[in-house]
Amino acid sequence: MTFPFDISATDGRARTGVLKTPRGDIRTPAFMPVGTAATVKALTVDQVKQTGADILLGNTYHLMLRPGPERMERLGGLHKFMGWDKPILTDSGGFQVMSLAGISKVKEEAVTFSSHIDGSKHVLSPERSIEIQADRIGADISMQLDECVAWPAEEPRARSGMELSARWAKRSKDAFGTRDTQALFGIQQGSTFENLRRESSDRLQEIGFDGYAIGGLAVGEGHQAMCEVLDYAPQMLPADRPRYLMGVGKPVDLVEAVWRGVDMFDCVLPTRAGRHGQAWTWDGPINLKNARFAEDQDPLAPEVPCPASTDYSRAYLHHLIRADEILGKILLSWHNIAFFQALTAAMRTAIAEGRFEAFRRDFHARHVSNG
């Protein structure tokens, strides 16, 4: 289904709007917390809702291994299973197979791999991935199965990955068919080669998708090289559909990608780094493990509307992280997700008011120079 995507304002290449789905509206630019194993680690769904998140990510690779697709369906699907009644986007699983699974083989027909949990054998074809995402998990937005080529890649290798992903895009779309309450996104590949990204975009548009993701970035190339690809890649995709930059990123990555026309983001950083003491603030990242916070009675980030950001002293958070207390992981994860939501909310407002350039400049001055 082509969910309505109403762009309410643009400012340069930046856009702000609403992607309307049967389970709720997604305000863009949007940050999507990652709920890998049917949970945003350390947080309840109510805490995630309080941060302002409109959509969560689920992970096909993890969920197909545990609890398993057929069990997930018998349990009523992921929304019911985890008690999240807003939109869910799931990745197709191929990327995680390459980064997490045991022995894996990529063939034209499918990816075969052994579970990193118990060594059991699994097959993930474009068709099986769609069945798991849309029918067993019940994702509102599914992703095509693709091949994300490692960086750096020689052009022939980048081309073969892009062409396989394009063939799998067609198979994914055919398997998805037409659905009136669910959407399917295609994924642009091509590594850092402009000609390959162009070919990938053209082939995806011929097939036709409800949204378009930019894959194959934030795979080690670094911020600068990623921005150089984003100088052209988003604009190769249809302007009237959502553009989703997969697995990105740090706050400065989001600001620079929004400036270049990206609408949706996901990243495990806010919760993963939070569990290890890193907190993002408007004045840049800090690590609460640092001794300088041992007697700092100030709240973590009074401007961020989240109890974790306003109701506890940095000294207390320092103590909790040093003591490896569960509450420390909870509070910093909660704050970081809330900060990413506050960041995307501030960008939406800045774009709507035609002052994104000033926002971007102030952000670099305040956040990046301290970071």
Ligand SMILES: NCc1cc(CSc2ccccc2)c2nc(N)[nH]c(=O)c2c1
């Ligand atoms: N930034 C690297 C990255 C991350 C993800 C994972 S994004 C994700 C992770 C968990 C749950 C949902 C989405 C990717 N997924 C796919 N399918 N293709 C890519 O090129 C790619 C690149």
